[in-house]
Amino acid sequence: MKQIPSVTILDDKVKEECGIFGIYDNDGFDVAHLTYYALYGLQHRGQQSAGIVVNDDGVFHTYKDLGLVPEIFSERILNSLPGTIAVGHVRASAKGGNSRANAQPLSYNYVKGTLALAYNGNVFNAEELREEFMKEGAIFHTQIDGEAIMYRIAKERIKTHSIEKAVLNTMDYTKGGYSLVMMSPRKLLGARDPHGLRPLSIGKIENSYVLSSETCVFDNIGAEFIRDVEPGEVVWIDKDGLHSIRHKDALEKAKICVFEYVYTARPDSVVQGASVYEVRKAMGHELAKEHPVEADLVFGVPDSGLCAAIGYAEESGLPYGKGFIKNKYIGRTFILPTQAQREAAVNIKLNVLKSSVEGKRVVMVDDSIVRGTTCANIIRAMKEAGAKEVHMRISSPPFLWPCYFGTDIPSRDCLMAVQYSVEEIRQKIGADSLGYLSIEGLKNATKALNCDYCQACFNGEYPMDVPPIKE
Numbered sequence: 001m002k003q004i005p006s007v008t009i010l011d012d013k014v015k016e017e018c019g020i021f022g023i024y025d026n027d028g029f030d031v032a033h034l035t036y037y038a039l040y041g042l043q044h045r046g047q048q049s050a051g052i053v054v055n056d057d058g059v060f061h062t063y064k065d066l067g068l069v070p071e072i073f074s075e076r077i078l079n080s081l082p083g084t085i086a087v088g089h090v091r092a093s094a095k096g097g098n099s100r101a102n103a104q105p106l107s108y109n110y111v112k113g114t115l116a117l118a119y120n121g122n123v124f125n126a127e128e129l130r131e132e133f134m135k136e137g138a139i140f141h142t143q144i145d146g147e148a149i150m151y152r153i154a155k156e157r158i159k160t161h162s163i164e165k166a167v168l169n170t171m172d173y174t175k176g177g178y179s180l181v182m183m184s185p186r187k188l189l190g191a192r193d194p195h196g197l198r199p200l201s202i203g204k205i206e207n208s209y210v211l212s213s214e215t216c217v218f219d220n221i222g223a224e225f226i227r228d229v230e231p232g233e234v235v236w237i238d239k240d241g242l243h244s245i246r247h248k249d250a251l252e253k254a255k256i257c258v259f260e261y262v263y264t265a266r267p268d269s270v271v272q273g274a275s276v277y278e279v280r281k282a283m284g285h286e287l288a289k290e291h292p293v294e295a296d297l298v299f300g301v302p303d304s305g306l307c308a309a310i311g312y313a314e315e316s317g318l319p320y321g322k323g324f325i326k327n328k329y330i331g332r333t334f335i336l337p338t339q340a341q342r343e344a345a346v347n348i349k350l351n352v353l354k355s356s357v358e359g360k361r362v363v364m365v366d367d368s369i370v371r372g373t374t375c376a377n378i379i380r381a382m383k384e385a386g387a388k389e390v391h392m393r394i395s396s397p398p399f400l401w402p403c404y405f406g407t408d409i410p411s412r413d414c415l416m417a418v419q420y421s422v423e424e425i426r427q428k429i430g431a432d433s434l435g436y437l438s439i440e441g442l443k444n445a446t447k448a449l450n451c452d453y454c455q456a457c458f459n460g461e462y463p464m465d466v467p468p469i470k471e
């Protein structure tokens, strides 16, 4: 019997490093369970490990492990985490390797008490910070940036009167793009780097405060959105409510990573005032204006191409449909930590919907092409299923520069668009035509944002001085 064409998804997506969450309870909520639900909602940002630390009147209880949120936390474990403040974390293994030791949140004792930290992003001078501390005799337990940040904060706390001032001062030493949530015995804190590259939002449930990488989890736990943490802002919540201080070098408006809209964030999140779903759809509209084609059907590559495909169909007037059936019970496969695991994951597949595409000229929309591996597989499977023509449309500009702010593109040589022209890429992936969204189209699609955005991976214009670029 002839098999239905299927596609194994390999490592051809940008890796985002983490999702973070924190809660300060004033209402008698079960903070461990609420953090669990929030991490469940942030699972798309990292599937390597997850953890929760709960503060029970100054005593910190930690549980973290490798795996998915529901695999790690049972009812019994959650019930063993009593307390009134909590921080949680989900991680993708972009840096530091896949080990239990690198799971977050980190929780350490120091001279002023206990601190727990959950961190998202990349501090590109973290190695230097780490070496400095090691020369002074510090012992590190992990390979992650967060540990060097934790040391710096602890050191600053000894020199200052408060933990929030220590976090603020630490920004003087850290270069990169990050957001973090922290917990001291009496406070929950949140911060974004002075450029605001990584997202962090504040919400409220009754009288209790929450902090989250994405607003979609507010819906999950019944919280209302209050506002985004500003660039270079440290917010903290204690028994007197919400407070804030701002770093002297903070940008007025955030320069959020535009990849949050292209790929990373969930479509039901609102990032910097703009619905991810609407922005993604607008990218599809722009794409259709820039790269029209005669075709019979438009569909997206699940999941991140779906919203842009809807926009493409709306703008072009072409019928929108399904080109694939995705196994719902797998996550974003790129987050599997090794290439061998990814390739061995036989259940990780998209099945081409043959009855939908057979004999048709199809427009297939995806969010990006990084290394080109998946795209060629998908197009081959489409043609095997009988598609007459496959027109590939990409809802972001060509990826040309590495990222230093938390997305795992370490050098230019792994980027297909650096090595080949658009026409050469079209030939390599086997498409009948190929069109990328332009920088101008991206600008039109992101008008609803209440801030600026970083697009350095498309145009090489980094928002700060970065290390020499590896070719």
Ligand code: SF4
Residues within 6 Å of the ligand: 177, 197, 257, 258, 259, 260, 402, 403, 404, 405, 406, 407, 454, 455, 456, 457, 458
């Ligand atoms: S370089 Fe690209 S991926 Fe990195 S922060 Fe900027 S927009 Fe995001």
